[in-house]
Amino acid sequence: MPEPTAHHVGITVSDLDRAVAFYTDTFDLDVIAEFNVGGEAFGDAVDVDGATGSFAHLDAGGARIELVEYDPEATRGEQPELNRPGAVHVGLSVDDIDAFYGGLDDGVETLSRPRTTESGTRILFVRDPEGNLIEVLEP
Template sequence: MKALSAHHVGLTVADLEATLAFYRDVLDLSIADRFSVGGEAFADAVGVEGARADFAHLEADGIRIELVEYDPAARAAPATGLNQPGAAHVGLSVEDLDAFYASLPEDVPTISDPRTTESGTRILFLRDPEGNLIEVLETDSSR
């Protein structure tokens, strides 16, 4: 069996345009690609009858973030706490977490101010317009 390599981290969203604007304008990620997929093979592959989806790929220093808006959309959302099974978040790093935090627009919800963990990593969690968690971290430069 061949070794796997990372391709992307995917987030399903309800409003692709608003969420894409957040990742592009607030987090300053570049849009690498936009496309739509539908048809029987796609619907069968994702297990959603009649599914079609619009996609946007963003580049974050070697990590591709995939935002996808499905039609039909799901009707129920899972719990959003990080301690819930199946919880997901996107991790992005910055050189100066305090400067990043100070530059955030006032309407961007954060879980707390920047904090330093026992491991020496400084972290901040914020939410995109869909409520997805984003961890922004500044690691100890000796690691």
Template sequence: MNAHHFGVTVADLGRAVEFYRDVLGLDVIDRFTVSGEGFSVAVGIENATGNFVHLDAGDGRIELVEYDPAGRAHTDDVNQPGTKHVGLAVEDIEEFYRGLPEGVETRSQPRTTESGARILFVRDPEGNLVEMIEA
């Protein structure tokens, strides 16, 4: 079994794509829309349509999806059961941090954990957490 994608539901697909492409540097590899009865039943949302963008994340993809009808927004902290985040490796976390555009929300400056990894959490424009890690 191999990882295929890591899904992130967003309210504004265009804004999310700009962040993941322009700020995080991921390439868009696919755009598509899915609807119909099979999709609606599979996702458990009546009359659902999903607008998708896949971005290249090395060994997997980041899948951004905007649903119609839209659900209610929520953002959780990492210590809440069921909370998810995307983790992306960078070579130099300090360089990445210095290159962040003004206004990108971070939890802190890059920090070194007890394991020796350097990490930085940022929020995408939708409030979703993205962990940047220099292992």
């Protein structure tokens, strides 16, 4: 069997334009690709009859973040919590977490102010406009 390599981290959103604006404005990520996918093979692959997807790939310095808006959109479940099995988050590192925190727009929701963990890593969790969790860390 061929060895897998990481390609991207995917985040499903309800408003692709709003999500792209958040990730490019808040984290200064560059959009490296935008495309749409549909057709029978795509619907079969994602197990959603008649599905189409609008995608944006963002460069996160060695990692690719894929934002995707689906049609049809499923009903929203509970808001993701970190301690719920199956919860996911994206981790992005910064050189100065206090400066990053101080520069956040007032509308960006955070779980707390930056904190230093027992391991010495400084962390901060923010939510994107969809409620998805992003860990910002200063190693």
